[in-house]
């Protein structure tokens with residue numbers, strides 16, 4: 501199962517993006533927060549929601565969870 505991270509920096513639209521560990525758009529180490537190992541991006545987005553009120557899946561690595 502993949503490891504997931506959330507970007508500490510919000511997008512211009514206000515969402516914090518969730519990424520898999522192997523994504524090319526994974527933020528640098530100081531700009532990301534480790535969420536855990538999940539079987540789906542939905543579970544990772546739910547976990548990220550405990551830290552940030554607005555979260556979204558990355559359009560490249562978490563397409564099924566990408567909304568904006």
Ligand SMILES: [Zn+2]
Nearest residue numbers: 519523558561
């Ligand atoms: Zn990504």
